[in-house]
Amino acid sequence: MMRNRLFLPFALLGAVLIWFVAWPLLRTITAVTPAALWHTLGEPEVAHAIGLTFGASAAATLLALVLGVPLAYLLARAAFPGKALVEAIVDIPVVVPHSAAGIALLMVFGRQAAVGKAFAALGIRFVSATPGIVIAMLFVGLSFLVNAARDGFRSVDPRLEHVARTLGASPWQAFWQVTFPLAWRSILSGVIMMWARGLSEFGAVVILAYHPMVAPVLIFERFESYGLDYARPVATLVILISLLVFLFLRWVGRDAEA
């Protein structure tokens, strides 16, 4: 192994950061007995909040996948006027404070707004309803997916598509048989990032839909109303499930390469 005098001090500095993340998580997990966790999971309110959080985030990610992957491909391959602007717009949700994003969405999808009314005519409500949670998660997470997919497509040599075309592939076939499989790992990592982002979303969701309650809102409410002891089992549960799902998706991603 290469020896370098810098390694030791750098490792010590890094260790502080790693401790800073791992220790609070570990403390939270170990502070609750398995029996208490099981009991918490049995509470209908908790189970519902967790299911809603995961489901809504999955729905938001799926939406972003369908709408965002084609956009990512365009950003990677095509030159068009206004491309820099489009790229900037994709990045904006990362820098906007999430509560502000919630307000902004309310301005468009609220009951008084035109778009909100149009959807209401179709029977879709956003305020204090699951669709509101989904669009809040979509807004705050789409940058991760689109950017990861764009970088993935960019790393695929366009000449691979060229060769596929000369061998008889339509652009559609070349995309699905060459480009997409090769960019898939990047897209999957974008999916994981966005989905995880959705699970943890509080600010934008709480403005659009305090109810029905997603897990982060439930934790906040229990903490506010009853204190740390009541909030902690739910927090532990959410952390554990998130970790498990995260590990699983990482494992799936690795498998896809082999």
Added chain:
Amino acid sequence: MQKPEGGHLRIEHLRLRLGAFQVADLSLEVEDGQYFVLLGPTGAGKTVLLETIAGLHRPEGGRLWLDGEDITARPPEQRGIGFVYQDYVLFPHRTVAENVAFGLALRQATAWERALPWLARRRLRRLARAQAVTDALDLLHIGHLADRHPRHLSGGERQRVALARALVVQPRVLLLDEPLSALDPQRREALRGELRRIHRALSTTVLHVTHDFEEAVALADRIAVVHAGRIEQVGTPEAIFRRPATPFVAEFVGVRNLFAAQASPAGKGITRLAVGGLTIIAAGHAKGKVHLAVRPEDIVLSRHPQESSLRNVFQGRVTAIEPRGALVYVTVEVPRSGEKPLPLVAAITAPALETLALRPSDPVTAGFKASAVHVF
């Protein structure tokens, strides 16, 4: 694999612009079954030109004809024109056999598989075992690599896979973009031989782009020298080297003594080359139709024949004396029975010319070592 139907390519007043590269007005005709080489300096935009012929770029003007059909507006997948890139561009997520089967799988795809291409994976796996794929792999001597992934192959092996992948769908024209340039000299020579063998076996029309003059001469039926998006000269290898049409061509191909010859082994690491009545001795092994070249600097001139280790000594007459820089180029015509004399160009220094006191039409002896004869 058999020869596909047709393969006559005509490029008519092609105009295109892509970044810094532009073609003003290029016309070219490649006959059915011909091995045509576009020879030009690196970075002359030859790749863009080939990609345009394949349908990957839209030209600004002009027409492309394939077997009498106007294919200018046709998408690449409907042209039947194969493409091999310099750096192979194999599908990294597929095995060698699957790479080769790729085009066949597309041809056999059902309507469902065309609409939902991710369903085609199983067909590709099955076709990787098909006879046509095995034949293509065998043709390129890579049958033993069928189940390997491209990342585990050497450059030469990858280029063979790329060739097999392009050939298995029987393209009417095969475009080769500097196919040998990324290889080390030994592999390059081996694969060059393969290209020649395959072309003889299949007589697929080939349009091959290179900056390497030796490669061009070794493979081409016809050569077009391109420069700055224009064609400087089209002709047989001999014509281009013997009678360069423009200063650029003369400069680019250099002054060389280049001749077509019939080679036969003469034992002891020596090859006998018949050049229309004359016999030239070369070191190494060669057989059949070849070209030979001798650098002017390697030719020794003397007033009288003298005993030496030179294996090639010819009596001739000086026909031209041309000072160029530090050297003087002396053309010596060696008479041949029943044929035009063979012109040899020797480069000697000005003082050497003075010592020999050579003048046009003087008799002179020209000699060179067997190891100075370059056969390809």
